[in-house]
Amino acid sequence: MKRIRMTVAYDGTNYNGWQIQPNGVTIEGVLNQHLSQLLKEEIQVIGASRTDSGVHALCNIAVFDTNARMPGEKISYALNQRLPEDIRIRKSEEVKPDWHPRKTESIKTYEYRIWNEEFPNPIKRLYTHFTYLSMDLEKMRKAAEFLEGEHDFKSFCSVNSQAETTVRTIHRIEVEKEGQEIVIRVSGNGFLYNMVRILAGTLMEVGCGRRTPESMTEILEAKDRSAAGPTAPAKGLTLVSYQFF
């Protein structure tokens, strides 16, 4: 028996998120199905991030145990032959039998992308959230500074979350312009349910002048979801990197 870790990239457009569920096609479900066929035994992957419906990833992590003799690093090539084009295994490798992606300290980085022009761009529509409202990036950056560090992010967490604690550490929030795209890049040791999308929705309200950068302090203190801005749409969000320690 050996444990295999895979780095998985996917376009979330056509999936009901990562986590397997009774109705709808999920990334986890598709991986289990094709791995089981490939390795001729029942495979159950464990994901590092259970991304929501419509969210994309360049590097989610999945581990599983197998008795198959196929070398760990070959599995990616064999599995990619079977997977649909919108899921790719970028790497597979053997890890220690007790390595667990959700029990290992990590830094995750998400990017939230906003297409900011008078009209949406058809070739970016599946990977960006569109707004024609003009955005003040300096104000967004100033607001972001209030959110960096260790805080109780209860106000930035969807009410149906079951997290034990709502304290998290955001290492960094960058707000950048790339052509007509605004990129909000958030790194942290872990995120609450919908946290990055609520951060993005709130920073957008700062960007268009509906909130002040300083009001971030009040939102954090409120510890109440209704104090923060809206949850920005899933399609703008991509899990871009994962570092384990």
Add this chain to the structure above:
Amino acid sequence: MKRIRMTVAYDGTNYNGWQIQPNGVTIEGVLNQHLSQLLKEEIQVIGASRTDSGVHALCNIAVFDTNARMPGEKISYALNQRLPEDIRIRKSEEVKPDWHPRKTESIKTYEYRIWNEEFPNPIKRLYTHFTYLSMDLEKMRKAAEFLEGEHDFKSFCSVNSQAETTVRTIHRIEVEKEGQEIVIRVSGNGFLYNMVRILAGTLMEVGCGRRTPESMTEILEAKDRSAAGPTAPAKGLTLVSYQFF
């Protein structure tokens, strides 16, 4: 009667190209259908570039004549309400009644995008052509220099073209790296059928060492399609800008 010019962006993935045809959905067909419904008269657009199936555009041009009273600059907003999300009108305006997009001198710019990494990126798969072969950009740039200027591009034209002359002027070919993407940006006064895709396919062969930069001269002199490289896949190609004089 007035003539309206529209700037049209589209994701070509789900269309059988620009030009209307008996079977399959085309950009031209969808524009005619929705404009006719909107303006309550039969509308026939004329396109500047009849892009192939799967090719994208940020700024193709369509003109049409109408008796409708709706001001030219309002048509874009009204039409975008009706169009599918993968087609957007970026601008509409009244032009002189004799203005014709294919009879006006212009410079068109196309970008051909290549995803160059060990594995394809699912969220780029519809807008880039993938290769894991390592590419020497300096050699590609050197080859591109031989192709700039006025030449007979017969070798870079699909055999089923009906063009009267195969002489064209390429103003510029840039080869750039953007992250893991290689961008081949080609500007010219007009292009033959499949010309940019054959240029891209040939430059990729130079990039991976299968041809020399100097061999471009022989290809041009051969005036024979079989002397050039393969036609690179449509999905990597986007019409990015149009300038009229």
